[in-house]
Amino acid sequence: MKRLVTKNALLLAFAFSAMTSDADEISSAESKSQRRSKQSGTINVLDTVTYKNDSFGAYSSALDKGMYTAILFNSGNLDIFSKRLLENLRAPELAKYGSRLIVSFTDADFDKGAEQLVEALGVVRYPTLVVLKTNSNKLHIAGRIEGEVPVAEIDRVFRNATKEPIEREVFQTPNPADKEVGAHSDDSEFELYDQRPLELGPAVIDVQVFRNRSFEAYKQALQDGKHTAILFHAGGEDLFTPKMVNSLQSPLLAKYSNRLIVSVTNEKVDEGGKKLADAFKVVRYPTLVVLNTNRENLHVVGRIEGVIPVKEIDRVLSKSMKIKRSG
Secondary structure, rough: OOOOEOOHHHOOOOOOOOOOOOOOHHHHHHHHHHHHHHHOOOOOOOOOOOOOHHHHHHHHHHHHOOOOEEEEEEOOOOOHHHHOOOOOHOOHHHHHHHHHHHEEEEEEOOHHHHHHHHHHOOOOOEEEEEEEEEOOOOOEEEEEOOOOOOOHHHHHHHHHHOOOOOOOOOOOOOOOOOOOOEOOOHHHHOOOOOOOOOOOOOOOOOOOOOOOOOOHHHHHHHOOOOEEEEEEOOHHOOOOOHHHHHOOOOOOHHOOOOOOEEEEEOOOOOHHHHHHHHHHOOOOOOOEEEEEOOOOOOEEEEEEOOOOOOHHHHHHHHHHHHOOOOO
16 A cells, blocks of 8 residues: 655644643553563563654654654544554564654644644544655655554554665765766865854845745855855655755854855746756755855855754855854
8 A cells, every 4th residue: 555645735844842741641551561561571662752743853763764654643632542552553563663663653733744744644533553665755655554453453564564675865965066067076175264253144044035046146146255055955845845944044054144145946946946956966855055156167065965953064064165163
């Protein structure tokens, strides 16, 4: 039972809050499973706590580790059927899947990512358990359970859904510049040639002014003597660009706002962006390319593919622009 879901609703929200209500019910379900585990001679059970009400966190972790994602949607009141299915998920018989999938037990009322997933995955009854073959482009449903089912049935669904291995996606950081289109990349040892102090500038990097206007961003950067950063994305089929955009607006990166002009561009909308994406051979999303703006050629000095932490973006930008980081 497999199908691909590709619609604008797949863009996940990233402001999640941890939910601590219904703790007694969940603890009760967990304690029962733990007692069953001890009786069977093992203490290993699937982790249903770490990514509680954090479906995006579960998906991101699964993507990073090359694992499947299993999301158990409940109605918010922890009805008796959701409670039983949660207890069954923690049965010792399913512990063997702990190395193959990451579980999120989630309530869409408290998990904004789940709120949009409910619509995208067509969840209309509770509990619903969806197994996803984790990847960075589409939501690939590999298995689905609606309502309470026995442990043996969950085992069967998990076994069939996770039988194909997932190739771990490696997010690259600089400098894989494309030599064939005249772009090149500095791969030499770190040199501090720009010793001017970083000005405070705006509160955050501006990602709006040159949205879908990559050529205009480059021209403005050329005029202002700044670097250009272009974040390529694929519109509705791209799950992770919103998180990268959010990271670019982190206060930690505001120090670059007077040295860098950013364009967040959808190559399906931005004709110039499409030409640049082809020139840089962008094949996955999101991809951030940092350019040393000049009139002669496309000089790539940094590149990031996928989503990485803000501190790593800071490292890439500082090295790309040869600026010493503070702290």
